Amino acid sequence: MSLAPRAVLVHRTTEYDELVARHGTHGQAAFFLASRGRDIEEVAERHRRTRRALAEVTAAIPLSWRQTRVERADLDRFLFAPEDVVVVVGQDGLVANVAKYLAGQPVVGIDTDPGRNPGVLVRHRPGDAATLLPSVLAAGTGVDELTMVEAVADDTQRLVALNEIYLGAAGHQTARYRLGLEDDGGVVEAQASSGVLVGTGTGATGWIRSVWQERGGDGGRGEGHRGVGGSGGGRGAGVRLPGPTEERLVWFVREAWPSPATGTSLVAGELAGGGRLVLTVECERLIAFGDGIESDAVELTWGQTVRVGVWGERLRLVG
Structure with a gap:
């Protein structure tokens, strides 16, 4: 009996998470950014969009599939399996980060910040996941094989x-x-x-x-x-x-x-x-x-x- 597909959601820590981890609180992070002419609300909004995208894509994974998540910093320690469907939720560069660890698994790129990312490799929106993921393994699904x-x-x-x-x-x-x-x-x-x-x-x-x-x-x-x-x-x-x-x-x-x-x-x-x-x-x-x-x-x-x-x-x- 073959294993059910496993959706592997690849993401990275947001700038907001990194700032709060470094400075301890939202307020301290806001003060640090303000001293450099930046508004933390812009950073926090991108963080919220990323979290919403992850939640929407997670909810779209077929119930019969297994699923897991891996953060970019842990990719070199993560073991991808042949039956995996890799779902990259983030920027174009995140697809490049994960590519070298794969051996033919299909990759779906989900753009968390349309208009800010070029979208060359993260070609889909979070709302596309509900119809896209169930069809990924079907014959005839369009796949570009990148050198x-x-x-x-x-x-x-x-x-x-x-x-x-x-x-x-x-x-x-x-x-x-x-x-x-x-x-x-x-x-x-x-x-x-x-x-x-x-x-x-x-x-x-x-x-x-x-x-x-x-x-x-x-x-x-x-x-x-x-x-x-x-x-x-x-x-x-x-x-x-x-x-x-x-x-x-x-x-x-x-x-x-x-x-x-x-x-x-x-x-x-x-x-x-x-x-x-x-x-x-x-x-x-x-x-x-x-x-x-x-x-x-x-x-x-x-x-x-x-x-x-x-x-x-x-x-x-x-x-």
Whole structure:
């Protein structure tokens, strides 16, 4: 007999809860915010909207399902099961936070603050849950399979992200390394830069897009290349940003520094299918982190190699 589905409600502590925990009372938190030109009522109202959303979604879970909740800070200690339906109640970033812990479970994103969140990943309103959740496991339910990116070090450390992976020095100072493409005939370049970004089509709406636009992009021409040099047209020229479901990544070197010992000929490109970007560390400490969470970084040291490419799993986001 198969287990009944389990709804896993993923949420995060609200700013209001964090303020009251830090300052002890509502009044003290209000005084603290007022001293900085903010009104606690705005924070409290967002807190109430989140609580109402959680209550509405909880009430919409089918009676035959099991259910549980997990706070964002506890995700790395939570064991997801194959029969889970993951319901993310919060912001777009919360979907990215949970994605790396999943293995094919469907994800429903519920936006607790429409108009404040972009709604790229939290696509539904709390009121949609009553009709949406019972249909999630039915055949024909629309699901977008979003590409993810992974970095694997030679000591087996692994990092997975939905948006992008950053590799560079802690504090975003100068990092030294050797960079190349795994299937590009052994072409490798020594570089000094403020880091390397490798991103997905989902990440192309955020940090990756800002780097791409910084140097001109490709104007929407769609002319992609596996590697792009540092001269002419800007860093983004010739690189076409992928769509969220494309099995393709883009990578950019940030502020590569030319010198007698370091080059700038490999500063942008694409990784399709099994393509891998290979980085060998040539400094005492280099970190890699995903989706902007620097506190969950992989640490690398002199001589270590890390390979970055498309991850085999995809995030199954209910449309």
